[in-house]
Amino acid sequence: AQSVTQPDIHITVSEGASLELRCNYSYGATPYLFWYVQSPGQGLQLLLKYFSGDTLVQGIKGFEAEFKRSQSSFNLRKPSVHWSDAAEYFCAVSGGSYIPTFGRGTSLIVHP
């Protein structure tokens, strides 16, 4: 069975600082990996996705993520955080069934 672990429930950063949100997955073959963002009171929006090929994936809003098979990780990064990045972030994995499994989310707090 596939699973996702987001070890950090909350992350606090100062505006302008760099950010890394962790995601570890469990899946027997090459996974399909996703990061979504959820602003307060909103639905989820896709930030980026990995299917195959280049392991460094660029997304919207200046985010990127790196797929590391050896570590079963797909960490999300941003070099300089803006106050508008404060939100809930979800990592998800899916395989051949195309039914994704979501992590429990990481809440990002941005201090001015």
Add this chain to the structure above:
Amino acid sequence: NAGVTQTPKFQVLKTGQSMTLQCAQDMNHNSMYWYRQDPGMGLRLIYYSASEGTTDKGEVPNGYNVSRLNKREFSLRLESAAPSQTSVYFCASRPLTSGRADEQFFGPGTRLTVL
């Protein structure tokens, strides 16, 4: 395109009442999903429909039923609401592209409180 729409946005029910949450998508997607989101639990799949005419149980189907009315619409019904069903409900859709898993598109959610 409106994307994925959900009605209602908010609802308060009393224990034992029934209601149907509506979801529609205008992107011609094949697959549709219903999730519930509870604090600290992420999104948990209730039911999904891989294509028109099919529905399958997800992780937490008890107390819910679904109908894939046509390709556009996928409704979620609570026959006898319980306080444990207080949650935020999200509908999502996804195209069916052979050989890969495209991302899901989410609606804005329905916030349901059962007293």
